[in-house]
Amino acid sequence: MSGPANITDIGALDEFRRALIRFREELGVAVAEADSDVKSTFVWLERDRMLHWKRAVPRLDEELTSTKAALFRKEMQTMGTGQRPSTIDEKKAVGRAKARVEDARERFDKTRRWLMTLEREVSLYKSHMSPMASLIDRDLPEAIQLLRNMALALEAYLATPNVTLGEQLDRARGNVASMRRSGELRTAAEELQDLAAAEVLQADERVLTAARDAALRAVKTEHALPQHNAPAQADANAPGTQDGGVTP
Template sequence: MSQAEVRSIDALRDFRAALALYGEDVLAALGAVDAEIRRTVQWLQQDRPYFWQEQIKRRRERVAAARADLFRLKLQKTPEHHPSLAEPKERLRQAEAALADAERRLMLTRKWQPALHLAVIEYHGTVQRLKDAASADVPRAMALLTRIVEALEAYLQVQPPDGRGAEAARATPAMESIARDAIDRDDEEGPSPAAPEEAP
């Protein structure tokens, strides 16, 4: 049977508490990232396309209005009357530039949708092991630490041998029984948290 040198049961309790906080923090952080990803996906796939489609519609109306104003001024031109066309032309140029910008932004929005979808899939694949560790391995490790602490506390309740052979012989099997019980319970509940695999 393997032996361990335990100097402080309180240190094991503190480690168990820190492990619990770590698991909660990891799951909370991953949940926050998932929520932000959902908001970003909705923004890019629903909000932005709708916004730019509406902008295109409005800006086309402005272009049409600017063209109509320019055409009306051209009709007012006579040999005696020469209205200035510089300002209406500039308004038309700005309206057309704004329309082209909205069309370009809608195109970019549609272009980035598949790229974002691929990035989200890669992200979920990358963090899956961390999520599994926080949701499954950490609780298993905490349960094992609980059993170890209980076994050590039970061991401390065993009367130390006073030097006589009979009592010493009774104390050692009692501790082995406590340790075997803790290990057997761990085997029944499944493997302990696996150590991270080394990169090839």
């Protein structure tokens, strides 16, 4: 069981609550900015760089083809003296076109790999930021409200007037007197009188019950006597017993 709280200044609770409010706001802004940066980077790679290099590769391939065609035409030319013209510039153009094509393809591949890596990292980032979102949306608001309730409870406690022991006894005596006047509280003598009256009633009930049981038994006895005399009367009325005769 935790010990009593040693709170000497309610204002410290309010100050701590305000600090938590500021911390929650700053944390929310930081998380929102991080989410925005991640989203903007993802959009930049997916919709800008990927499309750019995807379109650049075929365009540069066409330029390379054009420079090669120009070199081929130059090599097929002959001068009036029978010598072939110089193709140094055309060859340099072909080399530059090849370099641009290779660079574009390499950048396209790197962008695609970086996009896949970013998708994986964004998924990990969201899973790691889930507790932070719960902290901002649920835990910190609950803590802020709890501190507010604690401060209000302490303020209400301090606002309650102190009651001495004598005042408490006076209030108790007044409550007892009020209960006696209203009949809610009875004295010991009154309770003994009620018990004696209840015992008298119970004794009367026992006497009445005994008298009723005796009357019932008497009635049952009267009904049972004629049944025992019935065989004797039947013998007296039988043939051969009339006029005092005896049956041989």
